[in-house]
Amino acid sequence: MNASAVQSARAVLARDLKLAFRKRGQLVQPLVFFAIITTLFPLGISPDLSQLRNVAPGVLWVAALLSSLLALEFLFRDDAHDGTLEQYALSGQSLTWLLLAKTATHWLLTGLPLALMAPLSAMSLGAPVASVPGVIASVAIGSIALSLIGSMGAALTLGVRRSGALLSLLILPLSVPVLIFGARAVELAVKGDAYSAPLYLLGAVAVLGVTLAPIAAAAAVRVSLE
């Protein structure tokens, strides 16, 4: 019996989770990178918390953006190399859907841990404890958008050797809205103001990403298979 869309997505998800836990190093790398960047700033600026508090939202989000970029290179590379993407394209299932499942797994493995780690970094930069829910929500929703935007870039650069530089060139301009709204939400949360407005906008970017990015990624993967 043929697998339903949900069952096929589950197979993709289970495979990627299992692989990620067999190769934990790759998983931890972006998180360590994030922690390092955010702890370097106090050394560079000043250990004065009131000053750090002002730059915390920007620092946090630029760090989140860069570390999610770091993880993106691995998103489709191995699968393209060993023929897994080819088999996905020939599976009789929608490639768009399978890539969405793959991107969702990627978010679970990079975006979500990042969101859970962000409050710690925020507090080390002087953010109050009350800002924790805002910081988590901002990074969690924002990283969904980043993973989706990134999936397009990762798919488009599949045919390119050493794709890192090109990938950042493609992705970073598209990520600017996420950076702006994400940092704004954190800023409001740190100040103790209502931060839902920028979160809604972040959510809108994420929804736009869910609807369009997998289609673009699937088209790019098909081209790379030709």
Next chain:
Amino acid sequence: MPAAPQPTPHFTPLGSLKAENLHLWRGDRHVLKGVGLTAGAGECLQVTGPNGTGKTTLLRTLAGLMYPEEGNVFWAGKDIRADMHGFHADLGYIGHEPPLKPDLTPPENLKYWLGVRRIISKLEIDDALARVGADYWRDRPVRTLSAGQKRRVALAGLILMAVPLWLLDEPTTNLDTQGQGLVATLIEEHLARGGVVVAAIHHELNVAAAGLRRLEIG
């Protein structure tokens, strides 16, 4: 000779694969120059030709991975472009590289690879792996297996797909004599079930001559 007990065919024979006048360019190279072919139920088409004449390109075009500049491919009388998902659900394609993850064992690989296509039981996977002679090394990570062993796991995947149309690109590469015999047997059984095979194979294929035809390209 009494036939060995055959697994129940999971598919209904659907008839033929047909390609008409395929032209394909790679940059400024005219790779496929008006290739046409038919392979009906129970037929194996062996594609031969010197290296670099476009055997892989032909198979990938038949699979719908590449789009020809001219010409069409038909499966069961329908243009494959009209219903690509439906066509792919009937198609098993094994390329040069077995699509396996080095960090997973063969059963894990098969479970996830085929789990995307169909609902598959552990028992089926065990049977298929036994069939390709993987009993002794089936629980080792694929990265520790030899090229021939990986090829055997890919063949197990092909069995498990349970589809009527097989497109095989050099399925016997890296296989020992016994493994090559296994490929021939698998193809024979597939033809007996009414399946269709198009395979790019260099050497003589030991398949009962009735269903075997040759296509020379280049």
